[in-house]
Amino acid sequence: QKEVEQNSGPLSVPEGAIASLNCTYSDRVSQSFFWYRQYSGKSPELIMSIYSNGDKEDGRFTAQLNKASQYVSLLIRDSQPSDSATYLCAVPNYGQNFVFGPGTRLSVLP
Amino acid sequence: DAGITQSPRYKITETGRQVTLMCHQTWSHSYMFWYRQDLGHGLRLIYYSAAADITDKGEVPDGYVVSRSKTENFPLTLESATRSQTSVYFCASSVGAPSGANVLTFGAGSRLTVL
Numbered sequence: 622q623k624e625v626e627q628n629s630g631p632l633s634v635p636e637g638a639i640a641s642l643n644c645t646y647s648d649r650v651s652q653s654f655f656w657y658r659q660y661s662g663k664s665p666e667l668i669m670s671i672y673s674n675g676d677k678e679d680g681r682f683t684a685q686l687n688k689a690s691q692y693v694s695l696l697i698r699d700s701q702p703s704d705s706a707t708y709l710c711a712v713p714n715y716g717q718n719f720v721f722g723p724g725t726r727l728s729v730l731p
Numbered sequence: 732d733a734g735i736t737q738s739p740r741y742k743i744t745e746t747g748r749q750v751t752l753m754c755h756q757t758w759s760h761s762y763m764f765w766y767r768q769d770l771g772h773g774l775r776l777i778y779y780s781a782a783a784d785i786t787d788k789g790e791v792p793d794g795y796v797v798s799r800s801k802t803e804n805f806p807l808t809l810e811s812a813t814r815s816q817t818s819v820y821f822c823a824s825s826v827g828a829p830s831g832a833n834v835l836t837f838g839a840g841s842r843l844t845v846l
Contacts, residue, residue, distance in 0.1 A: 653831030664821055664837040665774070672831045709774065713829040717781075718764060718789060723773035 623648045623714050625722035633728045640697040642725050644710030647691070654693045656684060657709040659724065665709055669695060700729045734758075737822050737838040745846050750809045752841045754822030762825045763805040764835070765789075765797065767818040774821065780805055781828070812845045819843075 624647040634640045644654070653672045657665035671677045671684040671693065683696040697704055710722040735756040744750050754763065765777040766789075776789030778797040786797050794816060796808045809816055822838040829835070 655834060664840050665835075666837070667834050670831065670834065711835070713831070716828045716830060717787070718762075718776050718779045719829050719835055720776075721766075721774040723771070 623651065623712055623720045625710055625712055625720050627708075627710055627722035627725045629723055630726040631728050632725055633730060634700050635730050636700060636702060638700050638729075640700045640704065640727055640729070642695040642697075642708050642710075642727065643692060644694065644722055645692045646710075646712050648712070649688070649691065651688075651691075651712050653713055654684070654686060655711040655719075656682075656693075656695045657711060657721075659707045659709060661706070697727075700727075702729050702731050705729045735822060735824055735836060735838040737820075737841045739841060740839065741842050743844045743846065744812050746813060747811050750812050750843065752807045752809075752820055752822075752843070754805045754807070754838060756803055756805075756822075756824045758824065758826070758836075759802060760824035760826050760836075761802070762827065762829065762833070763799065764823045764825075765795075765805070765807045766821045766823065767791065767816075768821060768840075769818050777807065777820075809843075812843075814845050817843060817845045 656669040659665040669684045677684045681698045685694045707724040709724045738753045764779040766774040780786045780799045820841045823835045825833040827833040
């Protein structure tokens with residue numbers, strides 16, 4: 622089973638700042654990665670996916686993948702209080718299921 | 732309503748009782764999953780199913796039973812509930828085998844308390 626690690630946080634950033642969330646994974650053959658956002662008391666929802674080395678931008682979100690170093694990160698620019706949530710990193714596990722990291726709790730302070 | 736629905740959303744039961752959590756999806760997704768989420772452990776896979784009548788264990792299957800007689804339904808049964816099974820349970824589905832193209836979509840969750 623693959624392992625996915627994340628800093629549990631909480632990570633606190635002021636409104637308008639850049640929030641940086643990191644994820645490392647154990648398996649060098651992993652090809653695709655996902656970031657889910659989970660608000661308190663709600664279910665996870667997909668916000669980003671990335672498959673290739675480098676950056677992928679979607680609005681205020683940028684996912685960065687470095688397969689050689691086995692890490693994937695999520696940057697949130699111009700952070701808003703509405704971004705306060707737990708962010709989960711996920712990796713497909715040999716085509717059978719998905720493995721999730723423990724999540725990083727982000728708090729954006731007004 | 733289209734989507735993935737879980738029931739009940741909240742359940743309180745006693746140790747030793749049998750509990751079934753229901754999951755229904757209207758997308759005809761092949762894969763369905765049950766995860767539990769606990770503080771400090773994140774999402775842990777209990778069971779998953781690749782198709783009707785095909786199920787397999789995940790990371791934490793002990794104490795749970797699943798079935799999948801129809802593609803759209805994937806019930807999770809706790810045959811004799813224990814306090815350690817107090818958790819939030821999420822059902823999820825994906826159109827095909829987990830990969831970059833087939834992402835997970837979650838139900839709203841079922842919060843189970845075992846007294």
